[in-house]
Amino acid sequence: MTRIAAIDQGTTSTRALVAGDGTAAIAASVVHGQHYPEAGRVEHDPEELLASIRTCLDAAGPIDAIGIDNQGESCLAWDDATGRAISPVIVWQDSRTSDTIERLKAEGAEALTLERAGLPLDPYFSASKLGWIMENVAEARPLAAAGRLRLGTTDAFFLDRLAGGFGTDVTTASRTSLLNLASGQWDPDLCALFGVPIEALPPVRPTVAAHGAIRLAGRDVPVTASVVDQQAALYGHGCRRPGDIKVTFGTGAFVLAVTGDVILRAPERGLLPTVAWSTAEGITYALDGGVYTAGSAMDWAKRLGLFSDYAEIDGFTGPSAIERGIAFVPALAGLACPHWRRDAAGLFLGLTLEAGPLDLARAVMEGVALRTAEVVEAMAERMPLSDAISIDGGMARNSYFCGFLAHALGREVVAPGAGELTVLGTAALAGAGDGLALAGAGPDRRYRPSGDAGPARRRFAEAIDLAKRWGR
Incomplete structure (x- = not known):
């Protein structure tokens, strides 16, 4: 029997669901901190999020494949050589770039984001946050000059650190304001608009793809799906x-x-x-x-x-x-x-x-x-x-x-009585198949x-x- 672990890395907690033989059960849930350093700012500790994923995977027991869903627009920067985060996770709720967004609107830039990314100018999306990192985090530009800067949404950080598979999936990329929806790839003009070096961004992959492998109990377990949480829920419904x-x-x-x-x-x-x-x-x-x-x-x-x-x-x-x-x-x-x-x-x-x-x-x-x-x-x-x-x-x-x-x-x-539809959708995309129901649903x-x-x-x-x- 194939056992799939689905990790739901959300805004307030991380959970693991284990699915096999048409049934599923929550194996672990870990609450993590919310940090509000200033008005309008919402942050997470990148290492705490990684540790919560590890804890949940350890609780899952023997598994054959992994799917991970993520918060979507939350993002950060890290050092390619060491894996060390040089910024906190700037959460999707964060509005620190509101002034930048208003300036871009006044300059008429929203026509470009709507045409290419399909998104309005709003601090909700990742692009302006990544641009803020380039302007305000001291290590960002020197690392970029050295070819060592990595920028991305949280999924890319998790895959890089845990699975050796630096990349993002197209659903997550579509929530950044940097992806050209028609081509499914990063758009150079959008990256230039927000001041984001395109070479620091992760490769864009399909949702269901080889996203690397995580070493668990002496075995390399493949990550077979990576997806935004709300798209995972859509599939789970x-x-x-x-x-x-x-x-x-x-x-x-x-x-x-x-x-x-x-x-x-x-x-x-x-x-x-x-x-x-x-x-x-x-x-x-x-x-x-x-x-x-x-x-x-x-x-x-x-x-x-x-x-x-x-x-x-x-x-x-x-x-x-x-x-x-x-x-x-x-x-x-x-x-x-x-x-x-x-x-x-x-x-x-x-x-x-x-x-x-x-x-x-x-x-x-x-x-x-x-x-x-x-x-x-x-x-x-x-x-x-x-x-x-x-x-x-x-x-x-x-x-x-x-x-x-x-x-x-x-x-x-x-x-639906099935419950936990986000993580059930992640499990289904990772290979557990449709029709899953949570035990006791x-x-x-x-x-x-x-x-x-x-x-x-x-x-x-x-x-x-x-x-x-x-x-x-």
């Missing part, structure tokens, strides 16, 4: 045909819809073409839209004391908060698709003396659902979508949230829309407009 769509509710809400062999561009709606995966059969593309704060908004509400246990906010009854005039715009880190306004502010609206903490917590949940509905609506304007939307992540476990989301979307919402939960969400959607649109005008 079973989305294969154009129009298949999923939403993962983690730190943010990540919406992806398969577009097949078509690069679908919709910059006027803030939607991003991206690579879903690449195999021997070729590249499959997707359309991407996101909400910056989803689960992180709920964690923020909990820290404020609006609720103390997630069970408290699972069984709301009666009219929704927004139907009672209470709304929350979860723009705590700005607004992503379809607005792309980093300067927008989070807002509570409609508060009265009767509003209690749980009313506010309910409004936060509804705000995430209504923001997600904005993204899905923008996608539906550009392509036919499947009738049902598959969701996963922490908020997908909340019955009230799932029901309200179905109401806001006007579509059936399915929360329950049945799918289905939520059908009820009532007319038009009034709530229109009220929320007013709140969004205020959030953009309030700004920061």
Whole structure:
């Protein structure tokens, strides 16, 4: 029996899933630190992330192949000769390059990034972060001059240090703003725009490919798949045909819809073409839209004391908060698709003396659902979508949230019982095959829309407009 270890190296933790004979189980999970050295800056310790992957692999037992999914836009620099990181991991949430992005926008550079990479100018993507490293990390330019500098997203660092396979896959590369989507290779003009030396970047490989081998218990175990976490989740949801769509509710809400062999561009709606995966059969593309704060908004509400246990906010009854005039715009880190306004502010609206903490917590949940509905609506304007939307992540476990989301979307919402769909997708891509289910997984939960969400959607649109005008 072939045993596959899938590593999910996420924003807050690293997990290992072991799959074999059609079943799968989580073998280990390691939480790692979040570092906030200054306002707007979010960092990880590269060595801590490597150690967490090693710990998870050691817990997996004997395995025959490895798949790794990564955070996507998080990136760093290191020394080719020693493997030593010369910068922290600059996390996808980090906004330190906002001024650079605004300058490039003012110079009209966004036309180039939209044409070549399919992405707007935003500090969310890796390119400006890598350019920041070149300008601000003292060792970067001397190492580049010596031909020893390596720049890349976290997957390239992991593969280089652990597997001797310096490289990145095309899904991760498509999230940098440096990849030419049509060619599937680094674009010299984009690299020049951001001040990133193209020769320091990793080779771009297919998602399913030979990515090196990791020495475990005296054996070299091949890494057979490397992929961005959200694309792994798309695969894990079973989305294969154009129009298949999923939403993962983690730190943010990540919406992806398969577009097949078509690069679908919709910059006027803030939607991003991206690579879903690449195999021997070729590249499959997707359309991407996101909400910056989803689960992180709920964690923020909990820290404020609006609720103390997630069970408290699972069984709301009666009219929704927004139907009672209470709304929350979860723009705590700005607004992503379809607005792309980093300067927008989070807002509570409609508060009265009767509003209690749980009313506010309910409004936060509804705000995430209504923001997600904005993204899905923008996608539906550009392509036919499947009738049902598959969701996963922490908020997908909340019955009230799932029901309200179905109401806001006007579509059936399915929360698959298989669980852990990101890492299951990684395992499937690495060779474990489709149809995997987590040991002890329950049945799918289905939520059908009820009532007319038009009034709530229109009220929320007013709140969004205020959030953009309030700004920061």
